Amino acid sequence: MNMLLQELDNMVVYSLIIINKAGGLVFNRDFNPALNKISVNDLLVLAGTFHGVHAITKSLTPSSLGIPSKERTGIEVLESSQFRLTCFQTFTGTKFLLFTEPHQPNVDTIIHKVYELYADYVMKNPFYQLEMPIRCEAFERGLMSYIRAK
Amino acid sequence: MATTAPSQPGPKPLSPPTTIQAASSTARTPQQPSQQHSGLRTPSNRKTIYDRNLNRTRTAELSRASFAYLFSEMVTYAQRRVTGIQDLERRLNEAGYPLGQRLLPLLLYRSSTPTHPHPRPTRILPLLQFIAHPLWRHLFARSADSIESSSTNPHEYMIVDNEPLVNQYISVPKEMSQLNCAAFVAGIVEGVAWAVGLQCAVSAHNAGEGDAMWPGKTVFLIRFDESVVKREAIK
Known part of the structure; x- marks a missing residue:
């Protein structure tokens, strides 16, 4: 996947994944036809893994920061040289993961x-x-x- | 499909906007001591919707989101109790029918002035005009997109809506592709037509297949009774 991404800076939103509150994959869509395809099984594993990691990072927030436990969130952004993963969690626990180009503004x-x-x-x-x-x-x-209109 | 007017036990509000508003205004005061009324609930100021001026909600608009949720629940409710798509459409149609019957007098009243009462449409074309313009504007804040008559069958007329408001957020699953939830609107149209004495059956059909511009295009097919067409020819 990473090799291709360099050539794709015209389409800066790569893909979207929606994970339900139980950690199950409910939706995924690639916005760029040139991306390598991932098997559905791998996607399910990815969704489940992220769900777990998100829960762990949430409880990793240092208590010295004084953030009330309700307001602690898990991973919000994960960045690499090739892509950036932005996670948005709704009040009901549904997670939206958006894979974009690292310098994409207004995610x-x-x-x-x-x-x-x-x-x-x-x-x-x-x-x-x-x-x-x-x-x-x-x-x-x-x-x-x-x-597309982006 | 012969539709008879569903019987209406008990008092019912006059128009859909007031129905929903009355429901929400009573819902906002739940701590009111419950006086066990059998039908109509009375809000805290003791004024029911029957005490209101009929023109009061003339320009009022409802939130589209609240309507969408309500309609979505109506479809889910109907779906739990049916055996097939036709049965589901019939239920939605029956839910719309009484609205149509009540909307006709309401809209005629609102478009009348004391000196110039608005005449009731009694022939097919004025009825279709009435449905496509005042009725559509009242319900959806815009006119219907076109009125057509069938070239093969003198009994059939069509009202086309490119993007029905009721279907805006609905995606029908592939295995139910015949279904069009605008059957509810078809029921309203049928109610209006029967209320003026033009017996007909109205059904909603998907016409947006392969239409990139309007994928949700819906045709309301109005099939008038033999007697109506005969009467139309006499006058």
């Missing part, structure tokens, strides 16, 4: 917009069952048109 705006699309097209869809994999055409349509 917060993008991830909030993705959350908004999720709240609209997934949560308001009567055919979506909570915590289950997301198969909502309207959500994917909205997502694609938003990311």
